[in-house]
Amino acid sequence: MRVTTAFKHLLALPGVTVRQVDFGSRQVTVTVALRSGRLRCPACAYTTTARYDTRPVASSWRHLDLGIWRLEVRAGLLRLQCPTHGVRTEAVPFARAGSDFTRDFEDLVGWLATAMDKTAIVRLVRIDWDSVGRIIARVMDDKLDPKRLDNLFVVGVDEVAWKKGQQYITLVSDHQRGKMVWGAEGRDSKTLDQFFTELGNERSAAIEAVSMDLGPAYAKSVRAQGHAPQAIICYDPFHVVQLATKALDTVRRQAWQEMRLLPDPTLAKRFKGARWCLLKNPVDLTDKQAVTLRKIRRRGGDVWRAYALKEALREIFAGDLSEDEVAALLDRFCSKASRSGLKPFITLSRTIAKHRAGILAAVHLGINNARHEALNGRVRLIMKRAYGFHSAKSALALIMLTIGPIDHVLPHERPPGVSILSSA
16 A cells, blocks of 8 residues: 555545655655645635636645654645635635644644643643634634524523633523523623624523623613513522622621731731631531631631621522522521621622512522532633633633533544534
8 A cells, every 4th residue: 555545544634635745853744635626715605616826835734643743734725716705725625714733633622622721732732822722712613503592591691700800701601501602702781782682683582581690781781672671680699699708708808907907917817818718618628727717716706707697698599498488588688787787798788689589580490509600610610721811712712612512523533434524
């Protein structure tokens, strides 16, 4: 068997013939020629047999490694005159438009990004992290389920920081499927307006409920004419408890500032390390943190009262109470918090009272803390891996690849005879 024939079977690239194989220092370069007589525009479905001219230099794409050898695919390409997009270099059937990597290579990197950290991916595939970001953005655009916005009835809207410095992404999840279905950069009402524009009037009218945080921006967009004014706005318990946690942290910081003024500076230093034992759930505490929490309990004071209020609110939304029981306990919490003398919790009690109907609607529809917190927990872990990306699109792509409606098919998982394009 000739070397070119062997590499034709090894690479299994669609629509090409292997013309030449060159072995260099730790790199194999495979020169191929396209078999199709029609030139295809990379930006649309337009095809033609007429060439505009020949590209003066050969194009190359990084392919899956061959053992320890890097493998590069090279081809001379023609250019065509597209009536819509002008003069363009013809598309190739084995790589996405604008990419320097084959589709097989990008599919592998896209899947690895959902399961590995930055250092491991960069070391394994031997490309930089920015290239990984661009690859996963292309994979997301190519493989994201086009029907993901169909049959949306109960959705959740949330924001997540993708970069330090108030850089946020708005995410929309389908509560019934437990998947992220949409996202965009920003966190105001105009950002969510984009979602409803893409959704259209008919699908927007089918939405029955929308869960969100207690801020006004997303509610304003949902209630807008032509969006989903008929939907019940639910303030999910996850964000209610989150507000209580922030109130507790405010009380803790105030107590710490007061301790700094005391003659003994070690008191403030020891108390500063108590932050996580106060903010974490009791079941998640380490032995050392549990000991610290018991000391705070024995000492009492504002910090312990704030912690007790936070835990009381969290227990209300544990998921084992009826709507009527939650309503009664919520009213009792607001009464107690308003009389606590703790300004952050007095403010919290007013906020809860203002949004009481939406909070109880979330309980009634079963939009509980556990379901939403699990999804948000996965998003936070993904964002830790996404730090270092220079665009919101790359960070969003990593989220959608990991917990969005995308079916990952690796090169070796495609059945024999199924082309790359038909599995995309």
